[in-house]
């Protein structure tokens with residue numbers, strides 16, 4: 001397969017409602033899409049970086065710059081015959097895992113479309129549909145939160161995740177339990193908002209039978225999570241801390257977490273995400289597929305990943321309309337709480353030309 005260049009395209013997609021977390025409030029996505037053009041097929045990759053470096057150090061303008069200045073030119077040097085050649089070619093550049101993930105995904109999509117193989121088959125999926133959870137933001141009031149949760153349960157979501165922060169944690173969890181009962185699968189995500197000194201605040205969540213508490217402490221405070229797991233009964237799940245299979249193995253070995261949220265963009269791509277899955281399965285650690293408010297392109301790949309056998313907990317692989325009124329692909333629609341795994345070549349989906357044209361804010365061709 002000969003790669004002739006990468007089109008970098010920025011699209012703007014308004015969110016159906018503001019999405020508030022402990023690190024800020026989002027009202028729209030400014031997404032960087034990559035289109036890999038080869039002599040055999042084209043492939044798409046979606047960079048999950050936010051507009052600002054609030055979830056991690058990456059942000060979309062930096063991703064575009066590092067791709068243009070370093071990552072795409074590095075591929076010119078190696079003439080990647082396959083997606084497995086991409087990460088080694090980019091290894092010398094530190095970090096920028098979301099940018100690297102988008103590039104590897106675009107090359108992998110082109111390679112798989114040319115071969116007529118799906119992401120699901122390539123990654124080792126064993127299911128043709130996946131159960132879906134939903135991530136619910138911090139709200140202005142408890143009644144507003146309960147209305148949102150009511151709506152998502154009515155749509156069929158099989159698991160509810162509540163964003164929390166100090167001052168919005170026990171009360172919303174108690175309210176959801178009181179209104180919807182003990183059988184609803186319920187978990188929380190702090191996005192690093194607590195300190196290990198606030199362990200009592202988090203231990204106050206123990207009576208509510210949560211599946212997990214996600215990333216309560218700073219992403220670099222791995223030993224803090226070890227200490228926290230001794231003071232809180234609810235299982236600890238890591239997200240921002242797990243940037244590679246090595247980080248996953250270390251966190252498991254140290255006892256910093258008993259569940260891991262796998263996000264391909266955070267770890268440098270779907271091939272590394274599969275390695276994390278394999279490490280976790282080998283250690284008896286359940287994984288689930290996290291979300292970064294992806295368009296249907298990233299969503300398609302995430303659903304394929306979520307169909308691997310170690311993904312035993314519902315992920316944040318929500319339907320398109322959780323975030324967007326109009327998705328850039330044919331929308332993913334929840335069916336009995338599940339999303340179907342795309343079975344076509346590569347991602348199995350592609351941008352709808354008229355939607356893509358309407359939401360594009362810039363395009364840039366970077367030849368190899």
Ligand SMILES: CC(=O)N[C@@H](Cc1ccc2ccccc2c1)C(=O)O
Nearest residue numbers: 021026050135191290291292293316
């Ligand atoms: C679904 C979910 O909760 N995702 C992230 C947080 C998050 C929140 C808001 C975002 C806005 C733009 C891009 C990525 C974002 C990621 C998480 O699990 O921690």
Ligand SMILES: [Mg+2]
Nearest residue numbers: 189214215239
């Ligand atoms: Mg998270």
